[in-house]
Amino acid sequence: MTSPTVAFVGLGYIGLPTAVVMANSGVDVTGVDVKAENVERINRGEVTIVEPGLEDGLQAAIASGNFRATTDMVHADTYIVAVPTPFTENYEVDMKYIYSVAESIAPTLEGDELVILESTSPPQTTRRMAEKILELRPDLVADGTDNRENRPVIYFAHCPERILPGNAMEELITNDRIIGGETEEATRRATAAYRSFCKGELLGTNAVTAEMAKLTENSFRDVNIAFANELSLICTNLGVDVWELIELANHHPRVNILQPGPGVGGHCIAVDPWFIVSSDVTNSRLIRTAREVNDGKPAWVVEQVIKAAEETLAKNIAILGLAFKANIDDLRESPSLSITQALAERMNTKTLLAVEPNIEALPETLSKYGNIDLAATNEAIEEAEVVVLLVDHKEFNGVTAAQLKGKRIIDTKGLWR
Template structure:
């Protein structure tokens, strides 16, 4: 590949790891983010998220001189957008962050640039982004469109990330990558940049199929988790240990049931299925039902905690875990955080000791409650009469049995079953 510069827009849980891995593969990368405090920290060599291996990658990228962060958009040969894509009340994508990034990029374009959308998006989002840019820049044309006036051409593609938080660095390099260009030339150019650091297979397709592929992957996971969560409700009514049941069923050579939990969180699995529902609400029946099952699980957990609290003379509840999955600090769409908030509201006479080993201050949503405090796990487990296990962090896995003896336990992860 000829030497090309990259502007990576969005330095969050996906953007920062990808930008520094790309820089360490020899690409000149400028990281763009609206959070000035985070930009300053990144340029000082401080990681802004919990991700194993990221500190070493960031240090290496900064020392190489191939990476720096800024709040100002720059001109580059390739733009990669990795901004949030929340959903609206109707469960369609909220385009405000994508459009904001697109507007900043549009002002920099000269022609011959490639613009890649990495943010998980419903079908035709890349096309909407491209249309928005071209409306702002009518002096440019998209590759593959009628360009009888000979305007400078820009290229568009969708290349969704497929990494697991907590394993981002390794999976960025080893996972297969979908490359969805709006035209064959856009696909070729996008594949060229991802080939600099990705050892997995690069899978060419078009942008709309690439968008749908990512949603399909996460919806598949959501449906399977919903099956496990629904089993946990049925087993509770029948007096069956769901963890034992799933273990027994999984001994069948063609059965692999996932584990239930307090709900489903994160910016992908908890969000992406709704984009399919919004795109085709009549036919997306199973996907909608799975979403409803998983979204209802936190209320069931809260009811179990309230029952446990009322049966005892307890004054303190330890809520163990606030992140959406184990061993990370990501609170996005976290059912554990939602449960903590609801418990604080519904049990005002209980002292809620929240434990999240990967953060250093109480999340904003919990700061207004007088009955909530952030605690270390040893103190919380020692002082609280009711323990609510919501996330299977390594600290909780390593607890000796004596530490939880004589406690009233609500274990949503089967860790202490």
């Protein structure tokens, strides 16, 4: 009997690690991505993102013969879609990437295939993807719908990822997984696909509930981060150390306040709550308010930096960290990136010394400014009068009090308390 094949569509921060883990679990996986340069690098065993353990895993997968990458869509028994799902100006999902994948998959289908959407999406997105595929292939039918003409059947499911960047290779295997099929048979088939590599509990449900589950998890975190960020604003006005306050409050056995920061970034927490809001504007007041608090924090940080620069007559400002969280290279929806961009626009007579240990060149959004230089940690701190810590990368743990002496410090993470 021929082993089942998987086409993993989208080889980014989620797709590549997941495809590699599946391949190293014995599954025949073809990774599909539109970026030819990335596909070439991946086939050489070179990683395109910073993720501990990924490069070794990729090279092992290639050596086993279970993994290869291509820009061309292939036929497979199971398709797993992990492409971006940005939102529009109205905070509704932009379906362009999902529809593009649907258009690529549709011609390859023969019947009896399973199509899984992993991309974080608002309710009904899996169904919309299915409708697009079947619109392009009217000779096929979705499982669970009327099929008196006995057309070939396609199965659809939503299985959201639940991993932490920087720990993906372990959490892909150990975390519990939500499996939401459009039908019970689709759930069963998707469960079998993830059982090939996932040791966590596989939790079956329907597609809409699975879509809402991921959004709910990240909205819960967003609301709690907003509480911490709002506390940080209040504490600044009162002259209170917010990190000491939270540490004291968390000694209560039923209190666990999260840590404040310069905002909330990444493709999940900074985006997912808006998908719930767009699905039910009337009843999502708390979720919307939390998102507005977190979205407003970067502007507050910018004002703090400008004030410090004016008071110190600073010529150089060190910006430590551009990624959305520690020890990764992911800049998606990063508040640090938007803060740096705003400072470059509003302080065009100052030099911003940006430090990001996980990238080799400034992103295009920053390189267009003439007053931003990518610098090493020690160099940036030495030359700057104002030092702004935006991300608690491990490289910044070793900064000494002597290096910071005489500098105006804006520590948005409480790293140097």
